[in-house]
């Protein structure tokens with residue numbers, strides 16, 4: 308089957324790990340009334356159609372919604388709706404909600420505000436795909452003084468990964484995140500690398516991949532010590548954008564003693 312897509316949605320379709328993970332979760336769990344929020348090219352609605360009664364593919368961008376309409380034209384139980392999910396009047400309670408507006412730590416895309424809104428339209432025993440995310444942080448040495456994604460950018464890891472947060476989409480999420488946690492480091496450190504792993508379902512983990520949550524590099528104050536723990540306070544607003552990120556060192560502790 309040939310899909311009409313924009314260059315961006317073409318790259319999404321080429322990301323095999325992302326797509327196969329969604330396919331497995333949809334095949335296992337999608338049923339009944341399905342909303343595919345941020346449907347893009349319509350690929351996830353296409354996956355869901357054989358397992359569902361009706362799929363509503365909601366896409367706010369007019370051009371890509373028109374592509375989705377063409378791509379899904381031959382499938383009678385899929386209806387493409389060109390609307391913003393935040394103002395969309397959901398006609399039915401959903402059995403399954405698919406929402407792929409993921410990005411690293413859910414900061415720069417609307418996944419969390421949209422899932423929070425959609426929960427009101429999900430049946431009690433309904434399911435959101437993906438199921439949740441797990442976020443980890445590592446100490447790094449980086450050259451940039453600004454926040455950036457790690458694609459094509461060089462940095463050095465200076466300690467192991469610490470999981471600092473785990474989010475499930477099946478209940479309301481506080482969009483404001485703030486936590487103090489410790490990460491190990493050794494040698495010159497001036498940054499945090501944030502890595503997000505996506506749980507498409509409880510037993511299907513995917514990413515990070517280039518098109519789904521590429522790691523995020525955040526500058527912090529420079530430390531030059533041997534073998535230490537950094538206590539850092541990290542805060543951001545999920546859905547608020549990268550400029551809501553604040554990372555501040557609270558304490559440094561020697562690990563040798």
Ligand SMILES: C[S@@+](CC[C@H](N)C(=O)[O-])C[C@H]1O[C@@H](n2cnc3c(N)ncnc32)[C@H](O)[C@@H]1O
Pocket residue numbers: 316319320344345346347348349350351365366367368371390391392393407408409417421
């Ligand atoms: C990461 S893409 C995913 C596309 C597709 N579901 C896939 O997996 O290939 C997210 C899509 O959500 C759409 N989108 C973003 N905000 C939206 C909103 N508030 N309501 C509906 N669609 C939205 C974007 O235009 C984009 O096509």
